[in-house]
Amino acid sequence: MMEPRHRPRKKRHPIRNLVIVLILALLAGGTAYGMHKYQSLKNTVKTSYKASGVKKLRNVKTQLSEKKPISILLMGTDTGALGRTFSGRTDSMMVVTINPKTNKTTITSLPRDTAVTIPGYEDYGVSKINAAYAYGKSKTAITTVQQMLNVPIDFYAIINMGGMEKIINEVGGVTVKPTLSFSYGGYTFKKGVKTHMNGKKALAYARMRDDDPKGDYGRQTRQRKAIMALLAKSGSVSTLLNQQFISSLTKQTQTDLTFNDLTALATNYLSATKHIKTTHLQGTSETINGQSMEVASKSELQRVTTYIRKGLGLTYKKTGSIADMSATNTATTSTDITGNSGSTGDAGGSTGGPGGGY
Template structure:
């Protein structure tokens, strides 16, 4: 393995690179990381769009307007013909990404500190969500001189396209579509649906709010973000935070599928202004027509790494057997034949 540069050295190298090839300029880190929520919340909006068929022309108009604003190509050739997959009603995969921008005064490009793969299988009527640790050590697709690095740096180096290729290379799984949300959108969305109800899995206090294990709380957007932010006092660290993030998003999904939410153009526009995806309106209609039943049976998992300090940086190093387990799980959910990771 090549010597891994620390993040400051990587930032300086990226700044020099940008002068010559318009590569991304990695911003300075601003102190302790305060929160890396489930900015893949746009995935909840995608799921919300699956109810479009049932709610008629007004819902379609609102959704069409919102998703048109959010569309942006990944800028790469996909691993397979995604239109053919969707037209033939085969299982699809969506990569959910979240960035640091949009709140807490952040306006730089940032990294994708939330990374999740979703598979939707209309035949088995099941949906799978798998979280990838943001500090997973891996090679960045197209950037051999910068590899190995943390997987969340792929977005800073080369954008969504590089992130998709990096995830595909890591797990040997095709990524059909992506959806990205910056953290400025989540609080707005929670407030738009009237808050979310969540039961805390542990007791802790954070930024003036206190939560008790086993107690159920109705949270507004600000409180839900606090519930999702805390990491250092969780015995499970970032993995525990991922669990709380899942609780918030699942609660938000339950509220989002209501008819009044689908018809709420303010809600949809607040999300679309903070998001981007390469799912077109016609893609979403196909999802609504053929994949909706799968969202009623959602399971979740995460890829488990082991924390290691390498050249002054903290990484999550994922063993071969764990990576193969996740690959098998995802490929099975996509009805694809087994493949052995290197």
């Protein structure tokens, strides 16, 4: 039974947008190194690789080689700062599209408490979307997002919380103009006053949860501002590159992007990341089975589906049903994730799904 709540429940922090910085930092400018350093960097990057176990819905190698738009599911955990491994629930989930044809990037945040029926775990009933990773790691997380929004996920990347502090310290800190005044973690922030922050201070700014009148959505805004400040401070991605830094960072990261995939991104997709637009899935706080969850309306789910598909250059498709709590049957249903009807598409291969338009 659903009971509407008038005040959103305060949530623990999610780490947002960090992995896109990692993706750019890992490889851009790598060929400028001598062959010995280049090979060393390649071997270091390989340590962060881990296949998701999901059969790709598209031939991602062809997408990259032909400079077509790609999508990445970015996830963040709160375990890195405590020195633990990739486990538990994700504190953040974002779908990033990078389109070198339009030179645009989109970032869509998915609230960690979004109510869904997780594919393969329907017997558990309605769950929070951040449980998908806890149930079945990246494979289940990817499957859940694909079926919820009816979009193809080409790659994933997950980073531990400690990575954000490390990156910011590596560039000498960031300068941010706070969106509101508050104190947290031993630091004080004043609205509208430019503040220089080291890694710990920036993390405190990004994770505060109790004093933001907009709740988790306000916090997402602060986190995006911190990340944009990081990008501005770095000047160029190559300033983030050094062997020790990458070695430390890859220990906190898992992804199914290979070294060659990252090379393709750095070579052909970098300009698209200079034009970033962001949005988030907006829900309403409701109590389901005794838990506070964010329930997205069918029209809001459709808006986000259309937004992401547009970023990928795909045609209109209906959203999935596993997050539609108004449906009489919330069990997972088969959804059509292909688009661009009438196009020939790419032939399936070892890294791709069946042929057909996307």
